[in-house]
Amino acid sequence: MLGRPDIRLVVIVAVALVAVFALPMLTSERYLLRVFTFVGVNVIIITGMALLFGYAGQVSLGHAAFYGIGAYASAFAVINLGWPWPAGVALAIVLTAAGGFLLALPSLRLKGHYLAMATLGFGEIMKVAFVEARPVTGGPDGLSGIPYPAIGPFEFDTAGLAYWLVWGVAAVALLLAYNVVRSRAGRAMRALHGSELGATACGIDITGIKVRVFVISASLAGLAGALYAHVVGFVSPSTFSLHVSVLLVAMAVLGGTGSLAGPVIATVLLTLIPYSDAVIPGLSRSALETIQEWQEDIYGLTIIAVMLFVPGGIGSLIRRMAPGRGEAR
């Protein structure tokens, strides 16, 4: 808090960074890299969700829609408009930020669960829009043949390069978010989560802060979408449906409040569930199918179990291991 970096924290982050970025050099298995690229995409989304849910205490049930808007916007801009990929990313961010602002401003002025309801409705509307807006989205069949991410002449055209790109973006997003949460802005988020009256009495514009956090989280989802579409090369409406929104909420809840590390760990765990065969060697095909069949139930049970037994999520467990300060990490 006072600029004293905790040595243990620095070491853990450094080791995690080295491990994450060394993976493509340790393995050439495309499937494994692809799975961990998905993890990285989800980490980008969850960075925004951690700010929105874990710090500001707001629930969104529609972030898959922003993820989808980002994916389609960037894919459309690159394929149909011939824009370079970075411009597609910029479009994805601008559109999702604007969408987030228009959705959040009216619903956040009201007290209670209006934001959750509005985002739920928004998610369902966008799911229909993704199916119906054929000229842009390709309808239920989706868009295929989306080119690899490219900056100038440089293409991220291998599994390893795509992995590095996604995790590079994720690391930057996490660093910026880490700077925010231990600043005045971070305190304002935690304050309004703690007591809206108290926050107002501190001169905090609670609606303004909520809208800002919502816009940030929406545009991070949009950015993740713009990465996903080009890394995978194919998008379809099912990738951005309600169950993805619920998965994101499950990650945020399991990750816990007032923490960034918790949600990241939760994201790694929950993202890997349907791809268990990538990390558990020799997992039988039938076992994997069973896991995939029960995937949604695992997410639902995770939310319930966390609420019942560890309301603070993984974040609170981390804090308990590093006692002494109530500081946010």
Place this chain on the structure above:
Amino acid sequence: MSLLQVRGVTRRFGGLVAVDAVSFDVHEGQIKAVIGPNGAGKSTLFNVMTAFDRPNDGSVLFDGAEVIGRRPHLVVRSGMARTFQNTQLFEDMTAHENVMAGAHAVTKTGFLAAALRLPWTVREERDVAEEAGRLLRLVGLGEWAETPAADMPHGLRRLLEIARALAARPRVLLLDEPAAGLNTAETASLAEALYRIRDAGTTIVVVEHDMGLVMEVSDEIVVLDRGCKIAEGPPRLIQKDPAVVAAYLGEEEADEL
């Protein structure tokens, strides 16, 4: 000109007139108390004065500017800070962080500047941390800096809320029943803190039930009964005022005073 002017404030809830055409002034450097029996309209008046509630009629001028109709966080930023009858602390945050949050009104770091960790934001953060430590010591909570608010005893929580309000560097500090639930020793240290705060140049308005505290610390007292102002003056005159004794003190025990 007085720092705070309350003019004809009326607040109705349906058919009930909670505050009825109340007017009074608060002068710079004063400790002014608003007292009255339960249901006299003290807290309603208090919420109107701080823009947390809107009156049906009347005006509240702070340093000549209208408070009514403004968004409450902006009123705080203009120099009016408050506490709550039911403390509104940030329970998961430490005492020190609570007070640092109180400095929100007088600091600037936004999301973008914080994300980029611009050099001036680092300086601002350091200054806020130091100031928060100083304010905690001012109210006698220096030892509690790293304790989460949720783990602090009731009496100290009220002091913490006062320190948090002071972090906004207010010209006037409004305290809603600061002595509620405090024991004698805690009330005494609260009185000490109030003197120190006033002597440092902050005007104080205190809405209070505890007569001992009010008679000791206030320069002037406004007495409300059933929404109306029935008396105003220095403590020794208020104690003898027949209307006050009849309406308010009679309800408790007049001979206590």
